[in-house]
Amino acid sequence: MNAIVTLSGVTKRYTRGKQTVEVLHGIDLEIAQGDFVALMGPSGSGKTTLLNLIGGLDQPSTGSVAVAGERIDTLSGSKLAKWRARHIGFVFQFYNLMPMLTAQRNVELPLLLTSLSAAQRKKNAEAALAVVGLADRSKHKPNELSGGQAQRVAIARALVADPTLLVCDEPTGDLDRNTADEILHLLQTLNREHGKTIVMVTHDPKAAEFASHQMHLDKGLLVGTTVAA
Numbered sequence: 001m002n003a004i005v006t007l008s009g010v011t012k013r014y015t016r017g018k019q020t021v022e023v024l025h026g027i028d029l030e031i032a033q034g035d036f037v038a039l040m041g042p043s044g045s046g047k048t049t050l051l052n053l054i055g056g057l058d059q060p061s062t063g064s065v066a067v068a069g070e071r072i073d074t075l076s077g078s079k080l081a082k083w084r085a086r087h088i089g090f091v092f093q094f095y096n097l098m099p100m101l102t103a104q105r106n107v108e109l110p111l112l113l114t115s116l117s118a119a120q121r122k123k124n125a126e127a128a129l130a131v132v133g134l135a136d137r138s139k140h141k142p143n144e145l146s147g148g149q150a151q152r153v154a155i156a157r158a159l160v161a162d163p164t165l166l167v168c169d170e171p172t173g174d175l176d177r178n179t180a181d182e183i184l185h186l187l188q189t190l191n192r193e194h195g196k197t198i199v200m201v202t203h204d205p206k207a208a209e210f211a212s213h214q215m216h217l218d219k220g221l222l223v224g225t226t227v228a229a
């Protein structure tokens with residue numbers, strides 16, 4: 001398999017005061033380039049923790065995390081932040097858009113860290129908004145958008161710098177069924193037609209059906225992997 005993500009013996013412990021809690025107990029996994037993985041499991045099973053390790057938002061207590069051939073568990077904070085900006089597009093449950101900025105400005109944000117000119121940033125942001133079907137909403141602010149549209153803007157922002165990996169944490173958790181299905185279809189299209197590798201946390205079995213693989217976490221351990229029929 002042409003693995004784009006490889007985790008070996010990954011544990012994660014959190015310390016609060018005198019108490020240490022181990023949340024992930026030794027995770028080994030591989031994700032192939034071009035895959036669309038749904039990471040499932042009950043609340044508190046460690047899904048967000050694991051996703052954040054894959055996306056370089058956090059680092060493991062032990063074990064190794066490699067993405068696109070690079071070990072990220074050993075990168076220092078500032079190197080990790082740079083690495084993240086280059087390689088990861090994040091999508092969150094509550095969109096995390098900047099309320100004062102238009103859709104287009106929100107989508108441009110990841111490009112401020114690059115050497116692109118203002119004109120090129122605008123062009124790329126508009127192209128990303130077109131991919132998610134929102135070319136006609138570029139001047140709208142988040143409070144002028146529906147939940148589904150706001151999540152599309154967030155997906156455009158995640159895509160705009162052409163990341164190696166799209167990492168989504170409960171992207172449909174705040175949406176009604178129909179809107180959720182539209183977002184899931186969009187993610188599926190990004191995967192199938194644009195070749196984006198996607199890791200999506202969800203506790204919704206219907207959402208997971210849109211993925212090509214399902215991984216199940218239970219109490220900090222992977223308990224099974226299913227391939228879509």
Ligand code: ADP
Binds near residue numbers: 014042
């Ligand atoms: P899930 O996303 O599956 O609901 P999480 O990964 O958010 O689960 O959390 C798994 C466990 O780790 C929970 O028991 C949670 O309380 C704990 N946890 C998560 N983040 C922290 C943190 N920053 N400090 C301490 N404990 C945490």
Ligand code: MG
Binds near residue numbers: 048
């Ligand atoms: Mg979570």
